[in-house]
Amino acid sequence: MKFLGKPRSQTAAFLPLCLLFLKSLCPGHSHLYGNRYAGDKVIRFIPNTEEEAFVLKKICHQLKVDLWQPGGVSQISQGTVTDVHVPHNGSRTLLTFLEEANIQYKILIEDLQKVLEKGSSLPAWRSRRSLSGYNYEVYHSLEEIQNWMHHLNKTHSGLIHMFSIGKSYEGRSLYVLKLGRRSRSYKRAVWMDCGIHAREWIGPAFCQWFVKEALLTYRSDPTMRKMLNHLYFYIMPVFNVDGYHFSWTNDRFWRKTRSRNSRFRCRGVDANRNWRVKWCDEGASMHPCDDTYCGPFPESEPEVKAVANFLRKHRKHITAYLSFHAYAQMLLYPYSYKYATIPNFSCVESAAYKAVNALRSVHGVQYRYGPASSTLYVSSGSSMDWAYKNGIPYTFAFELRDTGHFGFLLPETLIKPTCTETMLAVKNITMHLLKKCP
Numbered sequence: 001m002k003f004l005g006k007p008r009s010q011t012a013a014f015l016p017l018c019l020l021f022l023k024s025l026c027p028g029h030s031h032l033y034g035n036r037y038a039g040d041k042v043i044r045f046i047p048n049t050e051e052e053a054f055v056l057k058k059i060c061h062q063l064k065v066d067l068w069q070p071g072g073v074s075q076i077s078q079g080t081v082t083d084v085h086v087p088h089n090g091s092r093t094l095l096t097f098l099e100e101a102n103i104q105y106k107i108l109i110e111d112l113q114k115v116l117e118k119g120s121s122l123p124a125w126r127s128r129r130s131l132s133g134y135n136y137e138v139y140h141s142l143e144e145i146q147n148w149m150h151h152l153n154k155t156h157s158g159l160i161h162m163f164s165i166g167k168s169y170e171g172r173s174l175y176v177l178k179l180g181r182r183s184r185s186y187k188r189a190v191w192m193d194c195g196i197h198a199r200e201w202i203g204p205a206f207c208q209w210f211v212k213e214a215l216l217t218y219r220s221d222p223t224m225r226k227m228l229n230h231l232y233f234y235i236m237p238v239f240n241v242d243g244y245h246f247s248w249t250n251d252r253f254w255r256k257t258r259s260r261n262s263r264f265r266c267r268g269v270d271a272n273r274n275w276r277v278k279w280c281d282e283g284a285s286m287h288p289c290d291d292t293y294c295g296p297f298p299e300s301e302p303e304v305k306a307v308a309n310f311l312r313k314h315r316k317h318i319t320a321y322l323s324f325h326a327y328a329q330m331l332l333y334p335y336s337y338k339y340a341t342i343p344n345f346s347c348v349e350s351a352a353y354k355a356v357n358a359l360r361s362v363h364g365v366q367y368r369y370g371p372a373s374s375t376l377y378v379s380s381g382s383s384m385d386w387a388y389k390n391g392i393p394y395t396f397a398f399e400l401r402d403t404g405h406f407g408f409l410l411p412e413t414l415i416k417p418t419c420t421e422t423m424l425a426v427k428n429i430t431m432h433l434l435k436k437c438p
Contacts, residue, residue, distance in 0.1 A: 032117055033252055039088030042068065042109035042407060045098060046081055052103055053077045059097055063090045066253055068407050069328065071270075072285055072292035075377045083108060083404050085253060108404055116252060119411035136212050137415050139201045142172075142245045145208065145237055149175050156215055158182070159228065166306030169259040172241040174306050179214055180232035189232040190320040190430060191311065191392075196271045196383065198243030198254045199408045200326040202400050202418055207237040207324065209419035210426065227430050234310075234318070240271050240303060253408060255291050257301050264288040269295035272325075273379065274304045275386035278337040283379030294381050304383075311387060320394040320433055321387035322426065327407055328376065328399035329367045331356055331425065334388040336372035336397075337380040344393055351394065351432040355425040362421035365401065372397065394433055398422065 031038075047053035057076050060067065066085035067073060076082050086094050098105045109115050120139070134148055153162035161178040168174060180187065192210065194203035214233070217224045227233075238244050242258035256268030266289035273284040276298035280286055284294040299305040311318060333348050342348060352369040359367055368375055372384065376399070388395045401410055401418045410418065 040112035281380035332372040
């Protein structure tokens with residue numbers, strides 16, 4: 001009670017500083033991203049005919065909407081669930097058009113800024129998180145994630161080895177964690193990457209969760225012990241490091257990398273359309289300003305090139321490739337670029353079926369599963385197809401929660417349930433491959 005002895009004037013002088021500090025912590029007074037999304041809406045529509053799809057493509061192109069799903073304007077077709085993020089000044093135009101054209105729609109998010117602020121913990125508290133008390137139920141910045149990786153590398157050297165596979169366009173290190181019990185004998189491996197698209201924050205959150213669970217349960221869980229004793233896991237928590245950093249500092253809904261184009265002001269390439277497998281064909285764009293821009297040539301992005309080189313070098317012992325995206329609640333396998341059945345369909349399909357059933361057993365959440373081309377949409381130049389074509393027999397892409405209610409703004413309160421159920425699916429796939437798939 002030392003303040004009781006302080007002169008009144010000093011206490012009075014101290015109060016405004018206290019109020020200023022409290023004000024800085026209040027999201028109502030300090031808006032995230034400079035309040036740039038105030039009044040923006042997310043609207044869903046499903047074209048009933050190809051004629052409707054054609055006019056919707058046209059208006060989306062004219063209004064320069066931020067397409068949340070499908071991946072690109074060209075993929076809007078009859079029956080396709082289409083979610084668009086429309087700026088405040090364009091939402092009235094789009095809604096008037098939909099009403100006049102008698103096209104049914106649903107407003108998923110009325111005010112994007114409000115949902116954004118409600119779903120995130122305050123950045124002011126982030127700097128206070130110590131590594132020893134690392135919170136896996138909040139989203140973390142790139143710097144926090146990389147510090148966490150360094151910390152685990154020092155404190156869990158028996159199961160973890162951290163290394164860099166190269167540099168990003170902006171010069172950031174591309175870190176990977178090698179997880180597993182060290183062994184002199186030959187071990188197969190699983191590759192996992194998260195955050196190939198910058199705005200899909202739940203992906204990196206899951207990669208961190210997986211590592212945490214592996215370290216915590218290695219001794220107590222026979223399944224985890226078998227996984228880490230018999231396999232190595234190469235885990236890349238943030239694939240698109242430049243884009244992810246930009247989604248924290250400038251534009252929450254940035255998708256692409258941050259590379260520059262010599263002829264256009266628009267920056268970045270879709271890192272999941274930049275692989276040398278049916279490159280820049282259906283489902284990819286040749287225009288640098290589009291979100292699905294395939295790049296000037298395959299593996300033009302240093303991030304893609306680095307991962308491709310690593311996978312090429314280690315493909316003899318990498319048995320599975322898992323990539324984590326959002327959102328749609330799907331478990332996908334090849335092919336993505338064509339409608340065709342993969343040669344080892346029965347084993348892959350069986351693994352997917354068991355995985356989605358295991359996932360559903362946790363919280364009752366339903367996932368669709370199947371070939372990416374028919375379950376989601378056709379897209380060329382994807383990492384999953386490339387990995388499969390380059391000799392990795394079991395490749396999967398998860399589209400994590402949700403199905404559009406929050407979209408890319410999945411609240412931090414849903415990190416734990418999402419990661420818990422996904423964890424069971426990944427363990428299921430891994431054990432399925434260990435037991436039945438050579």
